[in-house]
Amino acid sequence: MSALLEPVACCAPLAASALSDEEAEATAELFKALGDPARVRLVNLLAQGDGEVCMCDLIEPVGLSQPTVSHHMKKLVDAGLVAREQRGRWAFFSLKRDAVEKLALVADLKEACC
Numbered sequence: 001m002s003a004l005l006e007p008v009a010c011c012a013p014l015a016a017s018a019l020s021d022e023e024a025e026a027t028a029e030l031f032k033a034l035g036d037p038a039r040v041r042l043v044n045l046l047a048q049g050d051g052e053v054c055m056c057d058l059i060e061p062v063g064l065s066q067p068t069v070s071h072h073m074k075k076l077v078d079a080g081l082v083a084r085e086q087r088g089r090w091a092f093f094s095l096k097r098d099a100v101e102k103l104a105l106v107a108d109l110k111e112a113c114c
Contacts, residue, residue, distance in 0.1 A: 014027070014106060014107065027106060029079060030079055030080075030081075030103065030106065032079075033075050033076055033078070033079030033081065034079075034081075036072065036075075038062055038064060038068075038069075038072050039072050039075060039076055041061070041062050042058060042062060042069070042072055042073065042076065043076065043081065043082075043095070045057075045058055045061055045062070046082065046093060046094060046095045047095060047100075049094075051094055052085065052092040052093065052094045053092065053093055053094065054090050054091075054092050055069065055070070055073070055090055055091045055092070055093065056090055058073070058093070070091075073091070073093055076093075077093075080096065080099050081095065081096060081099045081100070081103065082094065082095060082096065083095075083096050
């Protein structure tokens with residue numbers, strides 16, 4: 001399960017000449033974390049936010065209960081895409097910029113087409 005902690009750091013571009021088993025596994029875990037529509041919407045909300053976003057501001061827009069949003073946010077944190085900071089009773093989340101940049105590189109297939 002340690003691959004879940006830093007999958008973004010060990011992913012390789014999908015257009016790479018070859019992927020090791022570890023790179024393929026880490027890349028799959030990253031896409032698995034984004035494989036749920038609620039998580040995609042949560043990442044979108046974080047991308048639209050100005051820095052950190054309180055958990056309290058994520059619940060209503062996705063129309064899910066607080067425990068369900070917490071579950072999805074944990075998956076995104078475990079995948080290395082999102083940072084979490086606890087302040088009192090609320091957690092604040094932000095996208096990890098380096099992880100987002102690596103995700104963009106991993107998913108870049110434009111050179112592989114045509």
